Amino acid sequence: MITDEDYDVLYYVTPKQYRATALDQQQYDPKAMENLNKEEVLEELLLKCTLSELISTLIIIFKEKYANPLPVWTGIVDYEIKTKKESSKRKDIKKIQFDFKYGVETVFGANTEYLDNVFIEFPEPLQTLKSIIKTGLKGKSFTEETSHDKTILTIANSPITKIELTPATFRLFIDKNSFIDYGQ
Template sequence: MITDKDLEILYYITQKKYRGILDGEPDPMSLENMNKEIHLEEVLLKSSLNDLITTIVKVFKNKYANPLPIWTGIVDYEIKTKKENSKRKDIKEIQSEFKGGVETDFGGNTEYLDNLFMEFQTPSQVFKDIVKNNLQGKTFTENEQNNKTTFVISNSSISKIEVTPSTFHLFINKSSFIDYGQ
């Protein structure tokens, strides 16, 4: 099971004085943070699919989380072909789209996670309930059409989630981006 303690690393903001090579000092938390990220990647890889979906909704529901430890935990990326493959056997296809156009704390442009799509090996009717249960506390609408349920969320870094028995598609509000200094 994935704990809140496992997820704390997704909200760690690197102090500005340690970003890049500004004064030559590394962030004193860098080794500890790297170990926490590796631990989270291992937990995400071994967790149940239900726990993975729960975690993704949970970490983005209230504010934008640093998506990189999640991405590196479940995605095997081929640099030459720019193809993403799932590290998990229960995910048939995975695609994450990072888009530019958000500003870093230093005024430069960077990318944010715009959306994440997963297609599962085995369909299940529980994915819709997992999303709905984990959106509790937020205002959202739910619309079902042709076996696809769309949740539109207010006041969240998640703009909407589309779920079917075999797919999960998360969309992020661009304006919710937080520069974690990674």
């Protein structure tokens, strides 16, 4: 089971003096190795947890505050640099896409990427998907619209702007304005 303590590393802000802003940087974050170990533990948990726990975790980590998505992405996605193709490391996910877009600034003023949305397609319909999502959103106000087999949950006061789902797909959208520069 993934706990709050397991994903605390997703909110660690690397102090400015330890960020790679110059080629001659001589100082290194003393927490870097500890955080790398925590990220590896989280990646392993994300690979081994149930599909419902993975979906819940994605919602929980972004529900209140923009989380650093990179450890999650590297944990569950194989990325082919030459083709820029993403594939799931998990057998219970047919297709996965983390959509990173430019348009936010780092604390040093450089243009960088943020996670705009995550799309997951399951090999077969997940009957409990809507229930998993609503449980993950506990404590948040949201509206729900259903048309045909697609449901859209619009979340208030959250980095998650909306979640679109069908019986076999899940897409979580993030508010660009919630971006936090964690310094990675």
